[in-house]
Amino acid sequence: MFPAFEQAYLDVLDHVANEFEFQNAPRGNESRECLGLSFQIADPRDRFAYLAARQVNPVFHYAEALWYLAGRNDLDMIGYYAPRMQRDSRDGVSIVGSAYGSRIFNPLDGDTVSPFDRVLNLLRTEPNSKRGVLQIFGRDELAVETNPDVSCVVALHLLEREGRLHMVCYMRANDIDRGLLADVFSFTMIQEFAAIQLGLEVGAYTHHIGSAHIGDRDLARARRTLQEASERTQRPAFEVRTMPKDTNSDLIAELLRHEAALRTNARQYRPSEIAEMGFDPYWQQVLLMFEAKRQLVHCPADTVDDELIGALDPGLRWLMARRWPRRIAPFEVGQ
Incomplete structure (x- = not known):
């Protein structure tokens, strides 16, 4: 078991890069591969990898997680944060295989209750249940010839034990350099x-x-990422925030109304305005990043506002300064 995600990520990255079992090229993608790999994280809230060489994108990670939590499959939102996903759409409007949230948080096949709510109801009424499975991979996905977007996730398994909610994720495949960062975060x-x-x-x-x-x-x-980790004297230590206890689907929907206004450049928010919206500081940080993204996209000639970046938690400032070094002033631990 690893204490946090970063240590697991580095260990898995090193293992697949240097102790791989196979070299192959399915669909022309040359890669190194290991089969049947697993790891466990003690604190799932510590979900960022603070590695300058990897240039983690915290804005995308939060956007994708909210997209999932809202049960969406639209390309409009997720394509703004990850334009590469547009090539995986069959119709140019929606994503099917990778829209995991749409299969979890929406009723399916004529049901009136979502799989997520059914699993929660099960866990409320049957202590220590082993049946809390959220199936994602669908057998119909392989029936579509040249399907550009087959789900990488088979299922998420929720297990309540002794007052804690554990999760087990089953992946058919995972790109360790790319997809693993986003998947574990979401x-x-x-x-x-x-x-x-x-x-x-x-x-x-x-x-x-x-x-x-x-x-x-x-x-x-x-x-480069593995070398950076081996040469540093210690991992950057940043506060790990806890999702507020009032977080529910209505709050997610309200957050995404503000996200849409920023994404379409219909609004712009100063940090003081975000602070007055009534959201917990946890979610205020996410809106600050969405405003920073608005400036990065819609104000390409300018640096991101210093007041905005200064309002971000140190860990998010550290990540964003390394992701967009030409637009955001450098930030070092201790500043």
């Missing part, structure tokens, strides 16, 4: 959200992968 957000709805503490997060792989195109970056 799935642990779903775990924390579910724990709040059940009035439980957050337990451990376990991640099982059928095919763990790194594309040859990403090997150089993986090696």
